[in-house]
Amino acid sequence: MVSDLLRVCMLSMLSALAGWIGWSGHVLLLPVTLAFPAIWSCARTRPQAALFAAAYFLSASRGLPLGVANYYASDIRAGLLLWLIASVSFVIVHCTLWNSRCNWQKPVRYLIACLVMAIPPFGLMGWAHPITAAGVLFPGWGWLGLCAMIAGMGVMTTRRWPAATIVLTGLWLWSAAGWTTPTSPASWQGVDLEMGASLGRVAGLARQEALVDILRKHPPGTTVVFPESALGFWTPTVSRLWRRQLAGSNIVGIAGAAIVNDDGYDNVLVSLSPQEGKVLYRSRMPVPGSMWQPWRALAGGGGARADFFANPVVNVGGVKIAPLICYEQLLVWPILQSALHGPEAIVAVGNGWWTAGTSVIDIQRASSQAWARLFDLPLVISFNT
Template sequence: MLIGLSIAVGTIGWSGNMMTLPVAMFFPLLWAKSPSRVVAATVSAGYFLSASRGLPQGIANFYAADLWPGLLLWVMASLSFTVVHAVLWTGQPGRVRAVRYVVAMVLMALPPFGIIGWAHPLTAAGILFPGWGWFGLGAAGILLVVMTGRRWQIAVAVLLVLYAWSAKDWTQPKLPDRWKGVDLALGQDLGRDGSLSYHRNLIAAVRTKAGEALFVVLPESALGYWTPTVVRLWQDGLRGSGVTVIAGVAVIDAAGYDNVMVAVSAGVARILYRQRMPVPFSMWQPWRAWMGEGGGARAHFFANPMVEVAGMRIAPLICYEQLILWPILQSMLHAPDIIVATGNGWWTSGTSIIAIQHASASAWSQLFGVPIVTAFNHNPKE
């Protein structure tokens, strides 16, 4: 029963609907009620595997392969979550169990375990405590810890009351003034087509969709490779518009590449942000450097958590960073004015990964009361 419930909690909580995120907060209750370490491990694996169920299909799409590589990576990714919760499980109720769950929460929120710390129940804090900021995060943490104790019924009752209250007064995350996010449906051609016509069409689309916006956000990888030719082309194309475009590009050198956001206008073009945590395995491949090989995206751990554009403080999140805790929490320490969340999700066709990214980023926006602008690239067939 506990294993079945953990699978249901992972599936419903991480369905891609922001309002179902609080269901994930029942996980520590199921973990605490496990009668043995083996059951606790299986409950943890069931929750994580169901929450990340889109990964096998996504990996198959990305590599144009069958499901087996994705299934293997899916199981491997679950090991850190499962092992942490299995090792820290205890049948001893009270303070010992509470402290151990706090340790598990912290370990899965921060590197190295937090590198694959998807489906963290604390993400639901923004739904239950909108606008509470760090106090809301602490309150959600306390609620999760109480779930592991003898008074878990109180925690469940409080969770249900808070959910009913937040659902009644729920409002969509705010969009910043004079900002506009532009979603695209170019599939895997996004950023890979370096032709003049591709960039001219994209510039025309930006100018058409900008309206009264002064800042237009494009998805991850939208401009392809950051070269002097691309810079000149975009600066010439934006002349007379007064628009600043924030978009994703790749900056390549002999050792590998950086996945970045740039800001480009008629007068200025600069690298704005270097991704702190690229997607492990498919992008971030640290073993290449250990083996003396080049290639792969660099991870700029804890670098540039806040960047500035026109005097506004921006918390940037590229794709994978929206699924884990430490990048957004590090950015929130700097009191940003805006969250800018981008992604290139052509490979997520047939999954809810983009919806989960949206839900997660929007929940953090609600928790800290910070406006958010998003831009994603989708598969044109969806």
């Protein structure tokens, strides 16, 4: 009994450590998450499988309680509650699909759990997915690398996990030795801002002109990317202001904004140029709870709308881009859906002022870099802190 308890405690700590290190915000540490499939397969009972899954997910998402407290200007208790609620889907899926048989069923069941956590509805909370490490282990392999990663995760749940660990570690070291960070496409530039909570909330004439000044400092022919929510509410007046301010220039801007409608609002990216200001992209998955609030439809609507599988790629100046707004960078299906349409670059933006004191933005950057390296795509990143 004592030895079993010690074993469970040790495996729980290892699972938590895999989540903590793998999702520390350093892209080259993502392969550490592959310890989780092996630990999950070591569970002897369903409650143990649930415990190991909870340890991994709660550790990986440890920045949520403080981030929620920052966002709502509340104490940490609300954040802790949402942190636990967010882990429920991950734990339920991995607990339900676990079984005690050490045959072909175990890897198949684990891969089904991975699939379920990658696509809606459970994929809406599909953070900390180990498959994200594919970009580190198989950079430039594209879909073949994704298939190799799936096979590797499956083997990690079998008795051959030591051999799989040796092979994956070798690939990891080889990749790390020659690792290069994804670069922006030619003539594209992401702008990081440090405007805190005021970005998107203070959007008067002075703020718009300040953003115009930042854009006009770039050379002609540049496409400049601003963070999520940079423009505040997108209206015909704001569109006219930007067209007038950019008259005579040869610079294109891409910036985040919100469009209010009868049943809520859309979190969007807009294109800014002397000729026009138009909506490029509508967020497929706004942050559940704080932005996407489907239960409010019963009371007449409200919150951000989710277009789960809409506009996976958009065209900007002849370049097909895969846009990812904030929360979408933590999930699996948005980037894979975009990759199916052959994008030429990834554009990742966010407004992360509320993540102060956490590693959330670093994790978003690491995840975006990993996917960009997997598909060998240029990457443009723009965040506000």
